[in-house]
Amino acid sequence: MRIGILTGGGDVPGLNSCIKAVTRRANELGWEVIGFRRGWAGPMSYNPDDPEGSEQHLMRLDGEAVRTIDRMGGTVLHTTRTDPQWMVEEKLPDFLKGKFKLSDKGTVDTTPHILRVFEHLGIDVMVTIGGDGTLTYAAQLHREGMKVVSIPKTMDNDVFGTDYCIGFSTAVSRSVEYINALRTSTGSHERIAVVELFGRHSGETALLASYLADADRAIIAEVPFDPARLAELLAADRMENPARYAMVVVSEGAKVEGGKEMTYGQADEYGRKRLGGIGHLLGEELTKATGIDTITQSLAYLMRAGAPDALDQMVAKGFGTLAVQEIAEGRTGFMTALRDGNYATVPADVCASGRKRVDVDAFYDAQAYRPRIARVLGTPMYLY
Incomplete structure (x- = not known):
């Protein structure tokens, strides 16, 4: 053989x-x-x-x-x-x-x-x-x-x-580690941190990483978001935090309500452009809407690096x-x-034969932009 x-x-x-x-x-x-x-x-x-x-x-x-x-x-x-x-x-x-x-x-x-x-x-x-x-x-x-x-x-x-x-567990573990590490710089400057993670069509990595790191908000690929409403929520999160900072995690494939995915670079031979850039766009919008400085960080290949x-x-x-x-x-x-x-x-x-995506009703609050586990008993270990 x-x-x-x-x-x-x-x-x-x-x-x-x-x-x-x-x-x-x-x-x-x-x-x-x-x-x-x-x-x-x-x-x-x-x-x-x-x-x-x-x-x-x-x-x-x-x-x-x-x-x-x-x-x-x-x-x-x-x-x-x-x-x-x-x-x-x-x-x-x-x-x-x-x-x-x-x-x-x-x-x-x-x-x-x-x-x-x-x-x-x-x-x-x-x-x-x-x-x-x-x-x-x-x-x-x-x-x-x-x-x-x-x-x-x-x-x-x-x-x-x-x-x-x-690859999924390591990617989530890396993301949680870096999200928490960014708290020191974000808190020191009393800013809002926007952390962009890989996730073209599925927001499960962003959902689970934000849930485990206890980020203030999470924007996933499955649910288009309103930047103005997110800005209000994050400004309030920051004021409620004694250290005066807030954290939001965003999937690279996330879309603004009525908008498209953010892509960059030339298309490859299959007509696909690289996803990415939503984090920087969101950071700029949050600063305009709140007057608060932002830190934007794309974890990108760090999520898949190492053993x-x-x-x-x-x-x-x-x-x-x-x-x-x-x-x-x-x-x-x-x-x-x-x-x-x-x-x-x-x-x-x-x-x-199908598409595997986050079960939004079971695991996400689409109004508050954060993970919400409706029921634990009988649910899978991973939130899909």
Whole structure:
């Protein structure tokens, strides 16, 4: 048996722990593990007609290669957001240019090449670790006849079909730590602090981090907000605080009522611009409305930096072990998951069948802009 493995999308703490678990379990069964570097860009850049020159896109994984990798964050396989179904011609490796028909959107689908690479390398099962984009493409390969196993990871914890994704706990822990650290500077100057966190469509990270750090207000991606009303609330929060400061946490994907998401930079090859900037915009609006100076801080990549916490290590190793155990039983075409506190599997295409968002009625006060747990008994450990 030969297993392929890759990590796609954004990096999160815990990826190396998962890679190590898959490799060790597979090796115990006498299987070979081949890592593809840089997500889906790895197999796409591999040229079966030049295997020696293409070896740079692979990483042969064994016990020695993975011995210490779980002590670090990020991914030793590296990662990209490459989507083989929607490639721009000029982004293709030279040996692939001109070999695919352009779609109406001016992109090409390189899936036939991806499948050819797997066949050439003798890959029996592909293990893909990623978020919505990575896993949706894995499900497409499953429909094309490739045996795949998907493992969910994302700081936003927003992959549909699982209660938990690798990376979420560490991201929340980092956020709580930095939110509380900012209290010293914010309080010293009697200001309002605006802390922007990652969260494109789901505000669960901002919701839970603000809840645990006891921030005064939280603006989540699911609920458009009124800057004027938020300014009034924060001004009052500041006056009620003996140290004369206030804190608000905001998801990068948050929107002003009637407005759009804040983006910046040039669009990538898939037409997506980077989210971000809502924190600085909000800080300026709060200063105008209240006359109070603001501190704005985007935690951004600090949320996903460094080694994973114990929970992310545990789930990452659990998912990796589960994947290999199920493959050994002859089962593929699934995504590992946590459901109601238990390890489970769901069909690989479940991730594309719905949207996982904060249950606003159960966990958020949309008028007061802060977490509100309507009922604890019977609710999940994580607020989704």
